[in-house]
């Protein structure tokens with residue numbers, strides 16, 4: 001099975017996709033057999049020919065939002081500013097959103113690894129990250145929590161092949177069968193509704209880590225518009241050749257592991273988080289074990 005957009009990567013990755021004894025394939029076959037609705041592997045919906053990259057990406061990549069976030073200052077929890085300078089009687093100046101910036105260290109719970117080491121998939125992937133180190137903790141403003149936990153999830157594929165969309169925000173990032181949702185082939189998205197607009201600091205996503213795969217065209221977007229037509233901020237975009245038509249991005253693709261991937265959101269306010277992907281090195285399918293959205297309520 002060949003990934004369509006790979007062909008567009010300049011033909012270099014031509015030999016990538018054939019993985020014969022891939023557990024993922026087995027899982028898929030198993031599920032397909034039980035559901036007797038096996039999606040014909042070969043006749044994957046032709047992803048529309050990648051549009052010739054327009055020079056000006058559409059709304060998807062607005063200029064980086066003005067970062068309201070104080071630069072994270074690890075260590076040095078500054079003692080609360082004693083007493084604000086005694087302000088002269090009449091100063092109606094509204095205290096500018098208390099930029100006290102007190103930070104705390106957050107250590108997400110990582111599931112157990114499903115494979116040993118990080119074998120890089122065969123083939124030549126143009127924007128593959130090399131030597132990436134797992135991020136095990138991060139600092140964020142005090143009070144930051146996973147706002148996505150148990151929140152409703154929608155998708156471009158409302159009837160997943162395996163699992164269901166609630167698995168994306170059930171708090172379990174395990175990579176085993178039964179813990180991930182498998183979406184249709186090609187360019188697909190999942191979207192989390194946080195219920196209200198909040199400052200978002202980090203997004204942590206586990207696509208699939210049962211074996212060594214790389215997903216393509218990952219684009220993580222934030223917006224207050226459920227349709228993602230206006231006010232969209234892209235905080236990560238690895239679609240280097242704009243094959244998805246959402247605008248080209250310079251971010252790397254990476255080998256999935258149990259540590260997932262942490263995306264920096266810099267305090268952008270948003271109610272909805274949408275994650276795009278476009279198949280992987282083992283199949284054209286898309287997967288999610290879990291997505292956590294760290295923000296301040």
Ligand SMILES: [Ca+2]
Nearest residue numbers: 167172289290
């Ligand atoms: Ca989950």
